[in-house]
Amino acid sequence: MSLFALGLNHHTAPLAIREQVAFQPERLVQALVELVRTAPVREAAIVSTCNRTELYCSTDSPEAAADWLAQHHRLPLRDIAPYLYTYPQHDAVRHIFRVASGLDSMVLGEPQILGQLKEAARLAESAGTLGSLLHKLFQHSFAVAKEVRSTTAIGANIVSMAAAGVHLSERIFESMGDTRVLFIGAGEMIALCAAHFAGTHPAYMSVANRTRERGEALASRIGADVLPLEAIGDVLHRYDVVVSCTASPLPIIGRGVAERAIRARRRRPMVMVDLAVPRDIEAEVGDLPDVFLYTVDDLAQIVSAGMESRQAAVEDAEGIIDTSVTGFFQWLERRDAVPTIRALREHGEAIRQQEVARALRMLSRGEDPQAVLAALSSGLTNKLLHEPTQFLARAHGDQVLRAADTIQQIFDLAPDADETAGPDKT
Known part of the structure; x- marks a missing residue:
């Protein structure tokens, strides 16, 4: 048995490199068939996300798998070789267990990677490249991730600004399903926040942005309406949650605009999350009754506390992984004795x-x-x-x-x- 994990991720490669070796989901099955057919690879699965591209292979020639990866993407191997890592045997098993448990993610403990690993296993099975070794490896990985999440605090706390914004809003409103949310801006941070808020299924969402095309692109992804930036003052009172992050040098929402909105809302509370530096919302707005204004520093405190708690859980998670790696190789040894x-x-x-x-x-x-x-x-x-x-x-x-x-x-x-x-x- 020769098991290898080969790839690159956000730790080893910048986005400009990662995007060159990413696989389109609809082409993964064909890529797996091609890999097993053209390289000396017995079993294979590919994990491809925005943060990583990894090949899990049963092969005696990881170099051939690296060559195939470069050739498949029409790249000289020398262009990606400095960013690649190859983990053999025990290191490969430990790596996938850490990936499944969220210990190797950009956001420590995030759960999305587990679903991505399950999809990778499903596609490999569809392609006929998931043999008994990789099947057992992935199933064992899922079990390890479940144990880590159920027995440690690795995923119990908020560790992103976007999630913190949702958390603060949920403390004010009984049900996010009854709220109306306005996003001001359409950059990366607003896109992350919009994705998190969309997951709570609010009643209505709108995007206001200086460039209408970018606003429409974000709105189409989350099912929101689009507003011109200059209309904010007239419609602000309609929204329960306002999340803002632009590059404006001057505040977009001043105290006067906020006061008019609160009066029109008949003192119903409003949450405002200002992630911009310099601020999009005047600090004096936070002094208004029924306005809950949170800045990037407020959210950073929540994220910091969550990260400390998750870091404390890492040691426990690593202990579970150590035991599980030993258990996996004990299974392999027993499997080797089966013919005898x-x-x-x-x-x-x-x-x-x-x-x-x-x-x-x-x-x-x-x-x-x-x-x-x-x-x-x-x-x-x-x-x-x-x-x-x-x-x-x-x-x-x-x-x-x-x-x-x-x-x-x-x-x-x-x-x-x-x-x-x-x-x-x-």
């Missing part, structure tokens, strides 16, 4: 059939059944013990003790006390 076990049983069965056939012939000749049974049991005993006895008889020198110890372990024998006792010194 099968051959031993077939050998025993052949002897049994021979002796039963001989006993039946004796009975057909009218011989005494008791004598037949005695001959049957004697024949079975002699033939089953013939090879172990010959193994001991052929041993010589230091081999004798080792052979005797092996036989004693196999048959759970206790050595004769009279034979092993030393001279009587009384």
Whole structure:
């Protein structure tokens, strides 16, 4: 068995490199078929996300898998080689267990990677490249991830600004499903926040952005309406949650605009999350009654506390992974013994059939059944013990003790006390 994990991720490669070796989901099955057909790879699965591209292979030639990866993406191997890592055997198993448990993610403990690993296993099975080794590896990985999440605090706390914004809003409103959310801006941070808020299924969402095209692109992804930036003052009162992050040098929402919105809302609370530096929302807005204003520093405190808690859980998670790696390789060792076990049983069965056939012939000749049974049991005993006895008889020198110890372990024998006792010194 030669197991390897080969790839690159956010730790080893910048986005400009990662995007060049990413696989389109609809082409993964064909890529797996091609990999197994063209490279000396017996089994294969590919994990491809925005943060990593990894090949899990049963192969004796990881170099060939690296060559295939470069050729498949029409890249010179030298362009990606500095960013690649190759983990053999135990290191490969430890790596996938850490990946599944969220210990290797950009956000420590994030759960999305587990679903991505399950999808990778499903696609490999569809392609016919998921053999017994990788099937067991992935199933074991899922079990490890479940144990880590259920017995440690690795995923129990908030560790992203976007998630913190949702968390603070949920503390104010009884149900996010009844809220209306306005996103001001359409950059990366707003996109992350929008994805998190969309997961709570609010009643209505809108995106206001200086460039309408970017606003429409984000709105289409989350199912939101689009507003012109200059319309915010007129419609602000309609929204329960406002999340803002733009590059504006001046505040977009001032105290006066917020006061008018609160009056129109008849003192219903409003959550405002300002992630911009410099601020999009004037600090004085936070002094208004029924306005809950949170800045990037407020969210950073929540994230910091969550990261400290998750880091404390890493040691516990690593202990679970250590034990699980050992367990996986114990399974592999037992699997390697299966052919011998099968051959031993077939050998025993052949002897049994021979002796039963001989006993039946004796009975057909009218011989005494008791004598037949005695001959049957004697024949079975002699033939089953013939090879172990010959193994001991052929041993010589230091081999004798080792052979005797092996036989004693196999048959759970206790050595004769009279034979092993030393001279009587009384």
